[in-house]
Amino acid sequence: MCVVGSGGREHAIAAALSISNEVVVAPGNPGMEGFERVSAPPERVEADLWVIGPEAPLVEGLADRIRARGGLVFGPGADGARLEGSKVWMKELLVGARVPTAGYQVFEEVDHALQYLRATADPWVIKTDGLAGGKGVLVTDSFREAERDLRAKLSGRAFGDAGRKVLIEEALSGEELSVIAVCDGRRAYPLAAAQDYKRLEDGGTGPNTGGMGAYSPVPFAGEDVVGDVMERAILPTLHALYKRGIDYRGALYAGVMLAEEGLKVLEFNVRFGDPEAQVLFPRWSGDVTATLAAAASGSLSDHNAPNFSSDAAVCVVLAAPGYPEKPETGERIEGLGDALAVADARVYAAGVEAEPGADPGADSGAHLVTAGGRVLDVVGLGPDLESARGVAYRVAGMVSWPGMVSRSDIAASVS
Ligand code: AMP
Numbered sequence: 001m002c003v004v005g006s007g008g009r010e011h012a013i014a015a016a017l018s019i020s021n022e023v024v025v026a027p028g029n030p031g032m033e034g035f036e037r038v039s040a041p042p043e044r045v046e047a048d049l050w051v052i053g054p055e056a057p058l059v060e061g062l063a064d065r066i067r068a069r070g071g072l073v074f075g076p077g078a079d080g081a082r083l084e085g086s087k088v089w090m091k092e093l094l095v096g097a098r099v100p101t102a103g104y105q106v107f108e109e110v111d112h113a114l115q116y117l118r119a120t121a122d123p124w125v126i127k128t129d130g131l132a133g134g135k136g137v138l139v140t141d142s143f144r145e146a147e148r149d150l151r152a153k154l155s156g157r158a159f160g161d162a163g164r165k166v167l168i169e170e171a172l173s174g175e176e177l178s179v180i181a182v183c184d185g186r187r188a189y190p191l192a193a194a195q196d197y198k199r200l201e202d203g204g205t206g207p208n209t210g211g212m213g214a215y216s217p218v219p220f221a222g223e224d225v226v227g228d229v230m231e232r233a234i235l236p237t238l239h240a241l242y243k244r245g246i247d248y249r250g251a252l253y254a255g256v257m258l259a260e261e262g263l264k265v266l267e268f269n270v271r272f273g274d275p276e277a278q279v280l281f282p283r284w285s286g287d288v289t290a291t292l293a294a295a296a297s298g299s300l301s302d303h304n305a306p307n308f309s310s311d312a313a314v315c316v317v318l319a320a321p322g323y324p325e326k327p328e329t330g331e332r333i334e335g336l337g338d339a340l341a342v343a344d345a346r347v348y349a350a351g352v353e354a355e356p357g358a359d360p361g362a363d364s365g366a367h368l369v370t371a372g373g374r375v376l377d378v379v380g381l382g383p384d385l386e387s388a389r390g391v392a393y394r395v396a397g398m399v400s401w402p403g404m405v406s407r408s409d410i411a412a413s414v415s
């Protein structure tokens with residue numbers, strides 16, 4: 001098996017697959033202990049299944065290149081990955097498929113966008129069309145902030161070409177939910193629901209990030225809610241792709257708002273969520289490899305549908321100071337060895353690298369330094385959310401580096 005990527009999500013996927021297989025990670029990171037790391041392009045790695053973690057290689061066609069060589073891949077081709085690579089394309093597909101989603105307008109000119117802002121009431125929701133690592137969305141009730149954001153995006157200053165086209169969306173409010181399904185082109189089966197914390201600070205304040213924590217199961221999202229997301233969002237989208245000749249094999253992630261007026265899709269991603277994967281894979285009780293391989297080969301059935309344990313998982317992301325704008329890195333990570341030894345916790349490594357000059361053979365992560373925005377993901381497991389949350393925060397408290405950032409309210413209001 002080859003897991004493509006280098007973050008905490010890929011660490012969680014690799015850990016789940018390694019229960020029954022040899023797993024290599026491409027390129028992985030030095031905190032992924034016990035896995036062979038390869039720096040060669042993933043299409044050159046020998047494997048019987050590739051699982052592609054992040055969106056960027058999917059959007060630029062890695063799955064197509066591996067399939068062209070006869071490889072079995074869990075992850076859509078560039079055609080299907082457009083769903084995440086262009087929010088405008090995604091919105092047009094959703095409207096055509098009658099999937100409920102927030103109303104929107106597309107702008108490429110600052111003047112037109114400002115005119116629209118003046119004519120509409122706050123809060124304003126401004127999104128880049130292209131990929132922005134989860135950081136391309138601004139929700140604000142300040143006109144000045146909205147104007148600054150529009151200028152930075154449309155000029156290419158903030159997100160390069162990804163921001164030269166923006167969407168201004170109708171603002172929705174309600175509970176957010178992540179529902180991810182595994183798809184084999186025509187059929188889809190949902191994983192358990194998860195909830196993600198996108199804002200940097202407690203209480204849902206501060207800038208949007210890639211995700212500061214997650215938990216699963218979600219008490220207010222039982223089978224009926226997940227079934228509704230499947231019927232109204234995921235299946236119509238998969239079928240709309242199929243009708244366009246797109247054979248979508250991989251994870252399809254619907255970020256939905258349970259708004260007063262009903263369910264609305266906020267975004268589609270073409271991969272597992274990060275950090276949702278970190279709480280879903282430890283709860284996945286069936287044969288993960290068999291399910292992903294069946295999806296990749298177009299043969300999903302009730303027989304290999306995903307199953308989840310009743311245990312709860314809570315993930316707390318430990319980030320570098322300055323994240324998401326400008327993370328300060330290069331700090332030595334202390335306490336990781338103790339954290340890794342806790343039986344009902346998992347510590348997935350994301351933005352880490354080996355300390356310069358450290359013995360590469362040293363174990364227990366003793367010589368890792370921070371090297372990215374989101375550095376480590378600490379997952380607590382337990383029979384219910386409250387105990388899982390207790391474990392996650394106890395173990396997060398064992399780890400430190402100067403300026404470490406985390407939220408203290410992950411799963412707090414639900415457990
Ligand atoms: P997205 O990457 O599109 O999911 O947006 C990131 C976050 O911005 C979401 O998780 C929401 O918290 C918020 N958001 C996105 N779209 C809207 C909207 N139309 N109304 C209110 N909040 C939104």
Ligand code: GLY
Binds near residue numbers: 134196210269275
């Ligand atoms: N946690 C949100 C995402 O993966 O896009």
